[in-house]
Amino acid sequence: MADPISLKSIAELGALLEAKAISAVELAQAVIARTQAVEGRVHAFNSRDESGALAAAAASDARRAAGQARGPLDGIPVGLKDVIAAAGQPLTASSRMLANFVSPYDATVTARLKEAGAVLWGRLNCDEFAMGSSTENSAFGPTANPWDLARVPGGSSGGSAAALAAGEACATLGSDTGGSIRQPAALCGVVGLKPTYGLVSRYGLIAFASSLDQIGPFARTVEDAATVLGAIAGHDPLDSTSFHAEVPDYRAELKRRTGPWRLGIPKEYFGEGLDPAVGAAVEQAIAYYRAQGCEIKPVSLPHTPYCLDTYYIIATAEASSNLARFDGVRYGHRSKFATDAVDLYFKSRAEGFGAEVKRRIILGTYVLSSGYYDAYYLRAQKVRTLIRQDFLNAYREVDALLTPTSPVPAFKLGEKSDPLALYLCDIYTIGVNLAGLPAVSVPCGFTPGGLPIGLQLIGQPFQEANLLAIAQAYERGHDWVLRRPALD
Amino acid sequence: MNYEAVIGLEVHVQIRTRTKVFSRVAAGYGQPPNTLTDPVVLALPGTLPVMNKAALDAVIKAGLLLGCEIAPVCKWDRKNYFYPDSPKNYQISQYDQPICAGGSVEIELPGPARNVMGEHQRIPLTRIHLEEDVGKLNHFAADSLVDYNRAGTPLMEIVSEPALHSAEEAFAYLTSLRATMVYGGISDCDMEKGQLRCDANISIRPVGETKLGTKVELKNLNSISFVRDGIAHEIKRQLAVLERGGTLVQETRDYDGQTGTSQSLRSKEMAHDYRYFPDPDLMPVKVDETWKARLRGECPELPFDKQRRFADRYQLPYTLTSVLVWDRELADYFEATVQLTGREKAQAVANWIVNYFLRECGEKRLTAAALGVVITPAHAAELIQLVDSGQILSNAVATVSAGMFSTHEKPQAIAAREGLAGRTDAGELEQWCRDAIAANAKALAEFLAGKDSAINAFKGPVMKAAKGRADPKQVDATLRRLLAGQQTGR
Amino acid sequence: MASAPQLNIDHVAHLARLALSPEEKARYAQQLGDVLHHIEQLGKVDVTGVEPTAHAFPLVNVWAEDTPRPGLTAEAALRNAPAQRDHMVVVPKVVE
Numbered sequence A: 001m002a003d004p005i006s007l008k009s010i011a012e013l014g015a016l017l018e019a020k021a022i023s024a025v026e027l028a029q030a031v032i033a034r035t036q037a038v039e040g041r042v043h044a045f046n047s048r049d050e051s052g053a054l055a056a057a058a059a060s061d062a063r064r065a066a067g068q069a070r071g072p073l074d075g076i077p078v079g080l081k082d083v084i085a086a087a088g089q090p091l092t093a094s095s096r097m098l099a100n101f102v103s104p105y106d107a108t109v110t111a112r113l114k115e116a117g118a119v120l121w122g123r124l125n126c127d128e129f130a131m132g133s134s135t136e137n138s139a140f141g142p143t144a145n146p147w148d149l150a151r152v153p154g155g156s157s158g159g160s161a162a163a164l165a166a167g168e169a170c171a172t173l174g175s176d177t178g179g180s181i182r183q184p185a186a187l188c189g190v191v192g193l194k195p196t197y198g199l200v201s202r203y204g205l206i207a208f209a210s211s212l213d214q215i216g217p218f219a220r221t222v223e224d225a226a227t228v229l230g231a232i233a234g235h236d237p238l239d240s241t242s243f244h245a246e247v248p249d250y251r252a253e254l255k256r257r258t259g260p261w262r263l264g265i266p267k268e269y270f271g272e273g274l275d276p277a278v279g280a281a282v283e284q285a286i287a288y289y290r291a292q293g294c295e296i297k298p299v300s301l302p303h304t305p306y307c308l309d310t311y312y313i314i315a316t317a318e319a320s321s322n323l324a325r326f327d328g329v330r331y332g333h334r335s336k337f338a339t340d341a342v343d344l345y346f347k348s349r350a351e352g353f354g355a356e357v358k359r360r361i362i363l364g365t366y367v368l369s370s371g372y373y374d375a376y377y378l379r380a381q382k383v384r385t386l387i388r389q390d391f392l393n394a395y396r397e398v399d400a401l402l403t404p405t406s407p408v409p410a411f412k413l414g415e416k417s418d419p420l421a422l423y424l425c426d427i428y429t430i431g432v433n434l435a436g437l438p439a440v441s442v443p444c445g446f447t448p449g450g451l452p453i454g455l456q457l458i459g460q461p462f463q464e465a466n467l468l469a470i471a472q473a474y475e476r477g478h479d480w481v482l483r484r485p486a487l488d
Numbered sequence B: 001m002n003y004e005a006v007i008g009l010e011v012h013v014q015i016r017t018r019t020k021v022f023s024r025v026a027a028g029y030g031q032p033p034n035t036l037t038d039p040v041v042l043a044l045p046g047t048l049p050v051m052n053k054a055a056l057d058a059v060i061k062a063g064l065l066l067g068c069e070i071a072p073v074c075k076w077d078r079k080n081y082f083y084p085d086s087p088k089n090y091q092i093s094q095y096d097q098p099i100c101a102g103g104s105v106e107i108e109l110p111g112p113a114r115n116v117m118g119e120h121q122r123i124p125l126t127r128i129h130l131e132e133d134v135g136k137l138n139h140f141a142a143d144s145l146v147d148y149n150r151a152g153t154p155l156m157e158i159v160s161e162p163a164l165h166s167a168e169e170a171f172a173y174l175t176s177l178r179a180t181m182v183y184g185g186i187s188d189c190d191m192e193k194g195q196l197r198c199d200a201n202i203s204i205r206p207v208g209e210t211k212l213g214t215k216v217e218l219k220n221l222n223s224i225s226f227v228r229d230g231i232a233h234e235i236k237r238q239l240a241v242l243e244r245g246g247t248l249v250q251e252t253r254d255y256d257g258q259t260g261t262s263q264s265l266r267s268k269e270m271a272h273d274y275r276y277f278p279d280p281d282l283m284p285v286k287v288d289e290t291w292k293a294r295l296r297g298e299c300p301e302l303p304f305d306k307q308r309r310f311a312d313r314y315q316l317p318y319t320l321t322s323v324l325v326w327d328r329e330l331a332d333y334f335e336a337t338v339q340l341t342g343r344e345k346a347q348a349v350a351n352w353i354v355n356y357f358l359r360e361c362g363e364k365r366l367t368a369a370a371l372g373v374v375i376t377p378a379h380a381a382e383l384i385q386l387v388d389s390g391q392i393l394s395n396a397v398a399t400v401s402a403g404m405f406s407t408h409e410k411p412q413a414i415a416a417r418e419g420l421a422g423r424t425d426a427g428e429l430e431q432w433c434r435d436a437i438a439a440n441a442k443a444l445a446e447f448l449a450g451k452d453s454a455i456n457a458f459k460g461p462v463m464k465a466a467k468g469r470a471d472p473k474q475v476d477a478t479l480r481r482l483l484a485g486q487q488t489g490r
Numbered sequence C: 001m002a003s004a005p006q007l008n009i010d011h012v013a014h015l016a017r018l019a020l021s022p023e024e025k026a027r028y029a030q031q032l033g034d035v036l037h038h039i040e041q042l043g044k045v046d047v048t049g050v051e052p053t054a055h056a057f058p059l060v061n062v063w064a065e066d067t068p069r070p071g072l073t074a075e076a077a078l079r080n081a082p083a084q085r086d087h088m089v090v091v092p093k094v095v096e
Ligand SMILES: [Mg+2]
Pocket: A327, A329, B082, B083, B084, B085, B086, B087, B088, B089
């Protein structure tokens, strides 16, 4: 059965647009229609701007008619996680705190997507302030996994992954602080790329943990991910942590870079807690690479057991400070019951933030408080050095590391209520953020119950072109990305 | 028991830049509320700071002027606290790695008399760092209004060692520090506009004791005089408490300059815990020798150094140097004029500047630089030379100067037009003197009766008739000669 | 490492400006106690002589020239303000 138009890849759609077989307006209408058909079950969006999308699509058609099409994204509907600012659009971070906030400015990635001709389509649901691994922490209700509506799509960028899997957008952006792109990509059976820290500007991304956050694409294929990355990557003077990295034509590089590669298998990523079906799928992926002539090397990242603690100290500490600005003064939720300015803070924040956000703010405030800084934050920053060093040591021998993305496939909504149990979902993804490395999750099979499984490939800093080529080498040998959830 | 006061000052100076310290929206004062903001200043979700190179330059320059060590590497920290004027609810500041450490401020204590130089001292500095200013709260009966125009203005915090011992020293310290900042083009330091703000930490201890006493922080000292008065008041208050047998408590007090009283601020619920940590949104600053050398090249001579040089090179008395050096533009004007007159006329130039030029600046509310465009150093030099060569008399200087200020003409042209050039001849002068004596019989009688000062009554009419061309000494001699004739003639 | 972490939930909630109900306090204290207990194991890592990592790819001297760009109008600046008057943000009375 042929895919509905909104489930085609950007590459296919680009060819259809180029051949004038479809128009951008028709494509936008198809995406809108598909969304109207499935969104009631999936709930991937916090808000949608249909007239804005249609107007942008009409502008794209006009450009194309005038021979001024801007490249592979011109006319392609792209959804944004609701933590990325777009001028004139709501920006909620899935929080009651920002329920009525409208951004007066564009994030750099938003401006770049507009520049590339993309049709910005909707604000995607996520865990509140990107804190979570299931999208259940959204103030506007959870998103369902299109492969099994009783299960979570992963998180925090669950809406971005689910919308793509359900055909409600042709590509989406998410943000990844500890796995928030890769884990939902794995759980929803799509490609998710977390770029090297500093490759994509964070300007306009609501900060969770500034030293770990990075924006990246969700796409149906590795090639599509390369296309979107090409549009958003590159130095930005508005982000002081942005790197002057070379931005090659990632799509063209995919064709040039053919391997074989040396792949490292970190033994610490295959231990206790790994779902057998996930483990088996990843073992088959390793076998596939070996069969393709890649050298497979066991490696060790000895500080892996400390990643989770290091991550939670650094991420919550930075978050406690980043989220201080949400005080009900200049914008955001303001309590009606405040007696004075100080009381306003206490009540507005208590009413505006959800439980997980409060929990992390408290933890972060505690680890930074007087007398604890050295023991927690400073120590975590030192352990971070060791964790990063582990990766750099491994890269002396290998081009990339291969691991499962998530230890478990999509779990049931409401299944994991203990915070610590949920934090363990991130054990394979957080080390990458601490080390600032690029990593991609690609679909690598299904559980016997039909849930998608993701394979994580971790690359060398700023070597996204290599990383994507390695991922595509796997993708080409399998048809996982062509499978669709049974939503119809 | 004898006590001594120990005072440390924390001075915040707004740096004069075109844009804010972490975003490129314009910085300024006196604009309509909330017209100097952007998403970064308002701390809208998703915004990020970017350092202002000019603000860094300014702090390094300040450090070089004050002899600080410039840190080879410094970084940014977040100081976390909630307040409605602070958009992010943290202030980007520098905690354990400030840009500048050490250094000192040279001060001059009051001399035994106004025209005598006082003792000089160097007050050591602890550190100077860069941070961002907050917005402004306007309080009303039922609520407060916030204007974020000031938020994000670059602010330099200059912390002294607890090395000051009196209100006078604090006054001298601030005077010198302010002049240094203005000289360096770092800030206008207008305290009324909040461009310089001062908090004082004050304690007292028995003379000979080395441990510091209980420290009281005095806030809201919003003019240099209020700093002096506030500190004097606080020292007196502390002494009174101890002499009464009371004990001092560590607290923050608010000084009201209008009423000359202070009151304790209710301590903010709990002790401060700023949870400082390195700001992950900003990268460190590395200062190399090239950068320092460039800024060193922009450093002006400081007022006290200039004063020593003026005294030495131009042989000027303290009364003149102490007026000339505190305004960089005035000092420059002086030296530009002396360039043209020659060094031996320096004192005449200085006298003219202090007696005429400055008065005019004050009356016209013009800066020395602005007035220096109207009366160029060349015109001033010409005036001094006209007097020196006897082409006009010194008592015509006032009239010629006034003409220069109003018409901007060359002094020679004014003197000619006003008939002030040259001198009167002896015959003309003798006639004016005779007329003056004849017209004032009363004064004549008094003089003849032995009251010598009565002669002055004749001088005015003579000078008036001569329109400034008469030499006062010659007038006096002529009058005495004629009056002596009257005496013998009787 | 701080010995046996004692999370004073009242103090921390105060610093964080969060009004918590007694139930929330009890729940967070217990949950964060578990997390802190887990975090204790970081104390086992030997970090002698290890430099902290603030940024994975450190840069220095990232700045902009002092050239103004247009900002927001007062109207735009206050568009999201919960309360405003005379082009300023209204906050309840500030009690020192
Ligand atoms: Mg505030």
